[in-house]
Amino acid sequence: MRIRNLAVLIILVCTCYSCSKVKEVVPSAGASLPYGEKIPVSTARLIDSIPDLSIFRVIYRNSDAIHYLDSARTASGKTDQPFTLFAPKDAAWQQAGYTLASAAALSREQCNALVLYLLVPGRLLADSLMPTVGGTMLYPVIQGINVPYEDEWGTVYNGKYTYSLDLAWHEREVVLNGNHAGTISSMINASDGALYLLDTVIRKPERSVYEELVADTAYSFYLAALEKSSAIYTEYKAGISPGDRNEEIFFTNAEPFNNYLSTLKKFIPTPAGTSNKFANTYIVFAPDNNAFRKAGFNDIDDIERFINKSYVTTDTYKDVSRGYPMYTNMDSALSYSFIVPAYTRTAGFGVAFNYEQTLKNLFRTLPYTANLESSTVQQGGITTDTKIDFYDWATFDENTYEFAINASNGSMKWLFGKESGRISLRRGDIPNGRVAYIVPAHSNITALNGVIHRIDNLLLNPQ
Template sequence: MLSNLFSTNRRVSGLLGASLIALSVALTSCKDEENPVTTPTPQTITQLVTSNSQFTLLSAAVNRAGLGTTLSGAGPFTVFAPNDAAFRAAGFADAAAINAVPVATLTNILLYHVVSGSVASSAIPAGQTAQPTALTANGTAYVSKATSTSGTGVSINGARVVQADVQASNGVVHVIDRVLMPPAGNILAVAQSDTTLSYLVAAAQRGGTAVTTALGGTTALTVFAPTNAAFRAAGFPTIAAINAAPVATLTNILTYHVVPGVRAYSPTLTNGASITTFQTGTVTVGVTSSGVTVLGKGNGTNASNVTTPDISATNGVIHKIDRVLLP
């Protein structure tokens, strides 16, 4: 009798348990139908920029230039996006400073950060030579990927990518630490427009057509450009003193500051590298966390500091230095 009762109770409990499981599954199914799980649609580049707290100044610039619609288009685009720190380092303290820039000028700068197509960081070849992008809207920019680095390793015109491959629905965004400026001309023209390089320009002109033609040509060059203060410290107190120097002496010195055939942006330089100059002598590069130095054979242990790196020109790159390099 007791045995039959236990058996009956077990059957009832089993049926009750099965019913509860079936009811639970049914309720869960109804709940899923009422609240289906959806995958968020990726933001467009414009939405990504305007919603991200590290891009408040870039967002202001996009709005000022009226490029929001463009960067919401089908694309695909690759945008090298300066963060707020990059804008402040470039002299844009706040949105008011952005809005004070003429629209045409701002548009010209912003479009230089936009590359046609979707370029992932993995597609950029590793190596020390900067490679041209397909094309920005305002000319060619040069990307590189260092083979040994603690960061992403990717840079463009010397600006480092601090966050790579931020995906958008119409392309990809790479966050950079510097605002890119479109080249204002060839190396000679850029130097002529910089009042701190007037002694260098005078020395180039004193060197003759061969020097000025090279600096104003189309062949890629890297120039370590001594400032006026550097020339004065080297014994050229005035431009008149430069014009009084023997042409052969000036040419020998000037060509020692020029590296032919390469755009050597600062992220592509390696510590201890020996670089052959146009003069055929070599200079030694030093790279530390505090900056880049260049040492000439005739400078002993007194290396020159790169005070302003990565000034882009149509035919190369300029690094301002604080000491004349001696062969």
């Protein structure tokens, strides 16, 4: 399998402000903030001065943030090298279950995870980035992680995963990773950067998309449907042409066509030597168990019986059409639960077909709910173009070792709207068909390799 790179490059232009020469008396922690907008002071003084940051102060001081800033500024030779810090207020920490006592008991590693993910190089103010719904991908100072993964040949690699943070503005609202975090008025210009006061604790992602889905029992029907469709493809050799001679000629076995489940389970971070954050990213509109029940599937057995009746399980498909990948009955809905920014499946480990998918109308950002409310997305939807080139053994030339071109092109489109205050989702091929609504309380779930939005209906093709 080969993943096509979709280059992602975010350039932050940071303007350095000179430090004020006015002598100021630093108030004791918790006192009222005396500084006016015309006399910016350091973020350290702001953190010490703002009453609503008592819990954050404890976590900040027990983290490596101060040491990191000192080291970075010493290395650059600029004592006021700018950084932007997002600091949750006391109410946000309390809502997340923290108190002063529990904050003081956190380990340094735990403090780093909470603080360094919200510390970003540069001064990021409302006039330094485009204040639009479309987010800007930021790279915080927190150290990335190594992720072991196995390629299609069985070779194990260690890939470096780099954390990112999505900052956007929705009218006067500050949005981080799709979550309301504060307002423009909570943004403070500092002599050495900027400080945002947050109404929400924003945490770094800890699990992959697949792990997030598995951890939530509301998706057990959805995962069972993916598993069953995958098993059907394997059992009936979907996409492998009759007369297959892979073992004889290429000394390998062709792999059947499949849904995204196999790659979804295998979290592959950014490829070495590239900055492609979207190399193996999934945007998932996951139907919950109730969505399946509304469509008539009361349990997993109902789902499996439905998929077992798919065309790919029939003798007609086996004898006539097997060279062509075909959807199972359920995949007409499952395919619309995934958007993959850049996905390519090649013949690679077994000649069967080449599959390419390219994304339109969505660039350099994961689509959080605020993005889905933008006029660009709501007017044009999100489209993926697909191309499948089948390796039909009836066209194999033993002299050239080539197959005749047997390509099939198509596209998929996701349509979004705003109905009764809710974001709606429809299939582009059935614009007046079944509608699903995004469930806000279970959306904007940021994973290591994508984002999950829950939907309340199954986008099945009407029978």
